[in-house]
Amino acid sequence: MRREFKRYSIYVSGFTLVELVIVITVTAIIGGISSTFIRHSVMAYVNSEAYYELADRADISLRRMSRDIRNALPNSVWVSPGGDFVEFIPIKAGGRYYQDDFGANSMRVMVENVPVTANDQLVIYNLGIPGSDAYDGDNIRTITTAPNANVNQLQFAGAAFPIPSPASRFYIVNGAVAYVCDLANKRLLMVSNIAIPSVRPANFNAANARVVVGDVTGCSFTYSQGVMQHTGVMTVQLELSKNGGVARLLNLINVVNSP
Template sequence: MRRQQGFTLVELVMVIVLLGIVATISVQFVALSTRGALDVSERQQRALQGVVISEQITREVREAFPLSVRENGECLEWLPVIAGTGYESLTTGPGFDEVSIVPFGRAVPAGARLVVYGYGSAQSDLYGTSNPGPVSPAIIAVADSDTTIELSASHRFRERSPEKRVYAITSPVSVCQVGQWLYRFSGYSPGSTQPSAAALNGAGGTREVMSANLVGGSFNLKVTPPSLQRAAVVNFEFELANLNGDETTRMSQEVQIRNVP
């Protein structure tokens, strides 16, 4: 009779134990690899998010009326420029409601305002409504080839531009941190005193979310006014948090405002 061969119980148990160890190691390897890939992906997403936020702020600030950029520790505020040109003559009597210009070369919507900024104006004057002053009331819509701008109310410009320059601007824009949120506010009324984030929340304008994962108090601002040697410089930085962990990504940007009045 032929003898039958097989595995003993001890051998089977050893095989099962070894397979369990191999399976455990494989699962841990896959889990750690997956976690590592997710961590890398989250870092890349935060880096991309930081680049997008920085680029958006940079592009808008570069299109600001340069002397209007200001900060109060929690908000960065500026007056966006729509168009600029030279003027032939400013408002004169009897109506004081028309400005003769070289055509803008583009349409300017109704509701925009004109700025003629001279050496004697303060920054707060740009946000005020004084008459006479450097900023006009709202204008009537202007076509790209128009040589005359009609104001919605009479106005006298207090100073003259050395280069006879006039700019069309819209309502102010602010970027503020509120807790972990970074907001962009627009469409609110200007004021000679820069509003806080809390005031802008109830100002009745438009509020847009730029980020929902900022580290508290990380939106730091510094505005260096222009001088005779250079334009204004804006420095800002912020820190983005990982909502699923403790990692953060810090972004820092310097913007030189290229427009000059």
């Protein structure tokens, strides 16, 4: 008996070399186009994150500067001719004195708790003009009263004050402060403990300098005094740059100069 065997046909299918090259080429083109869109989206996200970080840091710095300048001794805000730094005298404490004591080296004050510490200085009627300028030493005296938190009488060294305050106001200070644009090192500095009286511009001591913010690529100060010098406006421009993000902020600070 003869057996019959069935023949099976085997078909082998696949890509030709030409088809494979075409697929690789098309895939590369689509991948290149997709990566371009993805890259722009990722870079936009990174830039926006960098911008918000810079804007937040710049805003905090300007707020701090605004607070300090608003608490400055009247008529003590001074901007360098180049606009690269601003100097002022912060107020530690203040109040009113008895007008009858003016002209002596000791005066009673109308407040119960006047904080006095070492090297504190007394200022009366600072107008920021010759004859009444704390920077020149005209109306600033070193307090000799022993440091105490409950002082009701202030004693000071030196001559009597030249001009009385019409409102009988006094201020206690302890050195000047400056905000300095250090663009060479891309930072904004705060220099403290500047001696008074001092020659302007002052010689800043690097040991007393602290970095307020870094990545600074633009910084300037301008100051305009108001009518009769009772008010002024400080304009601060600050630019920070990092990782492709750029934040530019401008802040106007009202300065009350009623002595």
